[in-house]
Amino acid sequence: MKTASERYAALVRLVESRTVTRANVPLLLPAGPYFDLAGEEFGRNLLLTTTNNGVEYCLRPDFTLPIAQQYLEDGLIGAPSAFTYLGPIFRQESSTPVEFEQAGLELLGQPDADNALDQVLTFARWALAIYDITAPNVRLGGVGLFEAFLEAADIPTAWRSRIRHRFGHPEAMARLMDRLANPEQKAEGPAPDSRDTVIEIVTDAMLSGGLSLIGSRTPEEIADRYLEKQALDAAPIAPETVMLLQNYLDVADSATMAFERIADLAKEAGFDFDEPLYQVRNHAAALQALSPNADVVFDASFSPRLDYYTGIVFEMTGSDGEVLASGGEYDRMLERLGADEPIKASGCALWVDRLEREASQ
């Protein structure tokens, strides 16, 4: 029987293994980048502190962002890097401060993204094994797969971005699907105004409201979206396409069954979806091979609520449903932080306290 400190020592050995660099991240970090990257939604969980001149700092709420920032600042773009971390993070939940121990892996700029993701899954698998967890519940999601599906299903571009932006937010998605399924019946109105007329009307309204024409949304932007909305209302998505999308989002089953179902949906709708499915299938198979006892589920609607995730995402949960490990591919993160283009990135975070709880049960 291993003790808690032996398990922790094994975890330290894992994050300090020879092929990776254990990152050194300060406890106190500027809060701005977190708000910039993740917005208010994540910001409400930060434990903030303010200097006398009003600059906000936070207790380290995660390792991924500072590691990625350091990677950029050190000019490592293009250099494949593997960072690990282990240490406390701080957040607030329902106004109560909480300290967690977190460990994880970040693979940045790796040439072979598929290989990198399999390494991440292997790392998570090893970490769980230290805590004698050999049969976790694994939930996979496909951000890239959903984007590919929207494109293959021939959904108008304007709608596509609206739908994409709600991915990972079940309530907002449900409302949108509802709106698509029951398009507003517009009474026959006058022919739409020309773009120039609308721009003029908006410009007048902005000037009389004392708004700057360039500081925020511009008259052109407002007019374009207004006309686009009219056009979208006039040409709603076909009911069978809405149904197809809904059926896709409803897929949540053991990985093999789920991919069958998605392939069938595509076939019925008359397009070929084997290529996009191929990668996801491979990763699911690799994961299953790593943990033969794990229950691997593919949930088509599953995604973290952050728009820098790109490919495959996953979470592993224990016996009481708490997330033990989560991660995936987030090629857009380094771009958000200032890189010129998306850079391959994948990683995972492990909730050490929960792992320990699971082990000592």
Added chain:
Amino acid sequence: MNTLPGGLTLAVPSKGRLEELTRKAFSSSRLTIARPGGARSYIGSIKNQPQVTVRFYPAAEIARELILGGVDIGVTGSDLIHEASENGEENVLFVRGLGFGEANVVVAVPDSWIDVQQMTDLADVASDFRSRHGRWLRVATKYVNLTRRHFAKYGIAEYRIVESAGSTESAPAAGSADLIVDITSTGSTLAANQLRVLEDGLIMQSEANLIVSRTADWTPLRKAQLEALLSIMGGVPPGISTLL
């Protein structure tokens, strides 16, 4: 004061119309609040109710004190309870509305945003705002918690809050924010600033409430004193203290 065997602390807004109307509401129930030192004193009493200590606080502070259990009973706006802490409403008991201080907390955008009628429109605008303008959509408000909760409900994550202590309605014209979340009673201030409330932009309807703290230390004696005071106030069914 909670360590005393008995006695209640009542928090009353310390100034303005809210103070005036609160004292009027109490005196109409034959509970006359005395403030012996005038507007500069922060402690008072109720005639013939020696067990009650009255404290005068700014309304937002009353909300915080009720949530933390620093005072037992208080009068403040329900919006302030919801704003003071993410789970503020779990720590208090709304006894009843007092029929004044009515106001709505709303989401309002510039009237010229003719393409934005509903929160779903705002979600669309927020989602590509940063790629268009190189910064987040900015919302000016003093209701940070209420805004975050309401926006989260509509799946809007891509924005930043600009905290504003006063005259929030001028933020869009001043260029410090793109839209606002603010309190309005008649809507005339919003209209004057050419701002329009979204069709589903009502975050909450607020009014001055008589509120009891759940987190205060409620001994049987103090519960009995609370019941007695509330029965004089009227309009409250007996047995409130059993919920504490």
